[in-house]
Amino acid sequence: MLIDxxxxxxxxxxxxxxxxxxAYSKDLNQFEEYVKSCQEGVFVPDIIDAxxxxxxxxxxxxxKISPVSVNRKLSSxxxxxxxxxxxxxxxxxxxxLIVGPKTKKPLPYFVKEGDMEALLDGDGFDEDFEGVRDHLVIEMLYDxxxxxxxxxxxKDADVDFDASLLKVxxxxxxxxxxxFAEGLKDLMLAYTEVRNREVGAQSEWFFVRKNGQQLSAGMVYNIVKKKLSDIPxxxxxxxxxxxxxFATSMLNNGAELNAVKELLGHSSLASTSVYTHTTFEELKKVYHAHPRAKKGGNYGN
Structure with missing residues (x-):
């Protein structure tokens, strides 16, 4: 009852x-079951101690639950x-006074700009409704x-083509x-034209399936996974x-950290600053290619 x-x-x-x-429900119910197993089926928060x-x-x-997952459960x-x-x-x-297990936070995975250019500008997308939609899904997520x-x-009402603004x-x-830029705008207009012609414009959702229903999170995941598989x-x-x-490319090309924070919708700079470490790793790789760096040895290690 208290959890509810x-x-x-x-x-x-x-x-x-x-x-x-x-996610909170799953974590708390798991803790409740553990407490009940230790206290003869009773879950009374007031007698739970450290x-x-x-x-x-x-x-x-x-x-074998990872430290990252354990810390998330502790947060709940x-x-x-x-x-x-x-x-x-x-x-x-x-x-x-509880401290969770230490974790080594991995740097975010990202796609190199050249690989994204090749993927988006290549001929790997069909020209039918699903092909145009999937191309736009990849482009919009990256852009x-x-x-x-x-x-x-x-929703359709969230897209302002005149002002080139998207309400999220x-x-x-x-x-x-x-x-959004002119190139993305052209893809969005091309998609809505194909969508309205082949699927119809009855739905309020911008991204839809062939039956006109809202595109699901699972379908987006599968679209992205399939297309990124082209990058071995x-x-x-x-x-x-x-x-x-997106964040890494923005910072690599001179965008200010606070501007990227606002675009990503982060509540604090701490969440965005992880990408500065990613860009620094890229800088180290570039430096290693320099003949003087090769001669000098282990820069940055």
Missing amino acids: DFLNYLRYERNYSDYTVK DIVRDWIVCLLDE LKSFFKFLMKQKIVSVNPLR TGLRRSELIGI TGKRNKQRLIP TLAKRSPHVLRHS
């Missing part, structure tokens, strides 16, 4: 997305107990840095305006890789 109250608080007062609420939480962490790690649990403290349901937060959920959430609804229902050197293939590629 917390999830409703996230959904209706904090405006968290259904996807995020489901030792129970630490034992849960050890259990998760023993089950911390938010839950902050809610309980606010509601005066518990008097002590058992997580106040704007949209999240997958933001892409499928675009991001995390926690925060809206932002993203400008790429280790990871997903819509988020294109978002990383």
Whole structure:
């Protein structure tokens, strides 16, 4: 019951997305089951202490759950107990001194600019409705840095062709305006023409399937994975890789960090600054190609 109250608080007062609420629900229900297994089927937050939480962490790690996932679950649990403290349901937060397992944060995967140019300007897309749509999906993700959920959430009313602006609804229902260039505008107009002719214009959604229904997140993932498979050197293939590629390309070409932050819809510069490390890695590779760098040895290591 308390977990349900917390999830409703996230959904209706904090405006968290259904996807995020489901993630919190999964983490908290998992913790509840663990506590019940330790306390004869009883789950009473007021008697949960730090030792129970630490034992849960050890259990998760023993089950080969990654430190990244464990820390995410701890974050869910911390938010839950902050809610309980606010509601005066518990008097002590058992997580106040809990520290999660250390993680080594990997640099984001991204596609090199030359590989993206070859993919987007090549002849790998059909000229029918699905081919035109899939081409635009790849181009828009790379040109704007949209999240997958933001892409499928675009409605026709969100596109202002006259001003070349796209209204996007991001995390926690925060809206932002993203400008788009003439090349992307031409692709969008070509897509809407083919869509309206072959599918019809009954739907409010900008990206649709052949039956006119909204394009799903799973379909976007499959479109991107299939097309990025044409780049054999790429280790990871997903819509988020294109978002990383957008940010990296922007910074590599002189965009200011704060401007990229606003375009990505990040709440803080800390989330955006990871891409500066990515661009620095690229600079190191370029430097290694210099004959003096080869002679000098291990620069930057």
